[in-house]
Amino acid sequence: MKEYRYKINGNLYKVTVGDIEENQVQVEVNGTPYKVELEKKATPKIKPVMRTASTTPATPPPAVSRPAAPSSKGSIKSPLPGVILDVKVKEGDAVKRGQTLMILEAMKMENDIKSDRDGKVTSIKVSKGESILEGTDLIIIE
Structure with a gap:
C-alpha cells in the first residue's frame, strides 16, 4: 500500500x-x-490528429465508479468529493450569480457551492446527507 x-x-x-x-x-x-x-492502452492503427x-x-x-448521471447543460458540479450538509434553494427558485446554493463538507471543512450564473433552478440532483464524488452534478440552472 x-x-x-x-x-x-x-x-x-x-x-x-x-x-x-x-x-x-x-x-x-x-x-x-x-x-x-x-x-x-490500445495500439493506434492510424496516425493521431494534432489537437488544439x-x-x-x-x-x-x-x-x-460513480452513481451520478451524465452531466447536463446548465449543471453546477461538485468541485470536491464530500457530503452535502445543506441545500439552500429549491426547484423553481430564481438565483443570482454568486448566490450560495448548498453547503458541501469536504476534508472537514464547509464549502459554499455558489451559482456561476443567473437563472432558475430546474432540478436538484442531490439531497442533504448524501455523499458525492468530485464532478457530480448538483443542481441544474437554466
Missing part, C-alpha cells in the same frame, strides 16, 4: 493506493474508498 499527499487548487488530499488486480485498483481519498478502473487547446485531451483520466 502506498500513501501520497496531493495539493490541488489549495486543497490537501491524502491518497492511499491499495491492491491492484488486472486493471482494477483500490484507492482511498481522505478516508473514502473508491474502485478505480485503469484504462488499457480547445479540444479534449487525448488520454482521459482513470474512470471512477
